Amino acid sequence: MKLYLDTANVAEIRELAWLVDGVTTNPSLVAREGRPFRDVLREICAIVKGPVSAEVISLDRDGMVREARELAAVAANVVVKIPMTEAGMQAVQVLSRDGITTNVTLVFSANQALLAAKCGATYVSPFVGRIDDAGGDGMAVVNEILTVYGQYEFRTEVIVASVRHPGHVLQAALLGAPIATVPYDVLKKLFGHPLTDAGIARFLRDWQQVPSA
Numbered sequence: 597m598k599l600y601l602d603t604a605n606v607a608e609i610r611e612l613a614w615l616v617d618g619v620t621t622n623p624s625l626v627a628r629e630g631r632p633f634r635d636v637l638r639e640i641c642a643i644v645k646g647p648v649s650a651e652v653i654s655l656d657r658d659g660m661v662r663e664a665r666e667l668a669a670v671a672a673n674v675v676v677k678i679p680m681t682e683a684g685m686q687a688v689q690v691l692s693r694d695g696i697t698t699n700v701t702l703v704f705s706a707n708q709a710l711l712a713a714k715c716g717a718t719y720v721s722p723f724v725g726r727i728d729d730a731g732g733d734g735m736a737v738v739n740e741i742l743t744v745y746g747q748y749e750f751r752t753e754v755i756v757a758s759v760r761h762p763g764h765v766l767q768a769a770l771l772g773a774p775i776a777t778v779p780y781d782v783l784k785k786l787f788g789h790p791l792t793d794a795g796i797a798r799f800l801r802d803w804q805q806v807p808s809a
């Protein structure tokens with residue numbers, strides 16, 4: 597299973613670059629950094645060898661395709677994030693024929709994911725946290741998408757997105773999702789367990805009883 601970092605913060609990416617397989621950004625995450633988008637994207641792509649998702653802002657097909665080509669020119673590992681709309685899927689179809697990798701974002705149903713795959717999306721990002729927030733079951737949607745993709749052997753890869761807590765990562769792993777994109781604070785929590793801390797403390801305490809040579 598691949599883990600991506602869901603952030604546009606360069607310090608966070610530098611710290612965890614040894615671990616993560618890629619990075620996803622979105623307009624809200626970029627806005628938090630208070631820096632020009634292309635500068636941030638260039639810097640992230642230099643740190644991370646794996647895929648780095650960067651989102652278009654246009655809502656019409658031609659605007660999205662134009663922006664996507666500009667973003668793809670920033671670095672070889674840029675993946676262009678396209679919103680799940682009818683125009684967005686037209687753009688994905690054009691970009692896929694051009695060999696530009698895409699990540700269809702803001703996916704909330706298996707039918708949306710089906711259309712994204714049919715249009716040639718490289719990745720699809722179901723937002724599990726936002727589905728849960730709206731009273732739905734985000735992981736059930738991921739399960740449906742994985743089932744549909746498996747049935748038709750679509751090559752589109754599922755990125756479990758909008759991850760809110762370690763339980764989401766575990767559930768994604770149990771479902772066999774190929775990728776989860778995880779915020780910095782959630783990823784840091786995956787390392788920890790109270791019994792690990794207690795175990796280290798006890799070992800260090802006991803070690804003081806070992807006679808020195």
Ligand code: E4P
Pocket residue numbers: 602620621622701721723725726757758759777
């Ligand atoms: C995914 O690519 C998005 O950047 C992200 O996971 C959205 O998460 P949020 O719902 O916490 O904003």
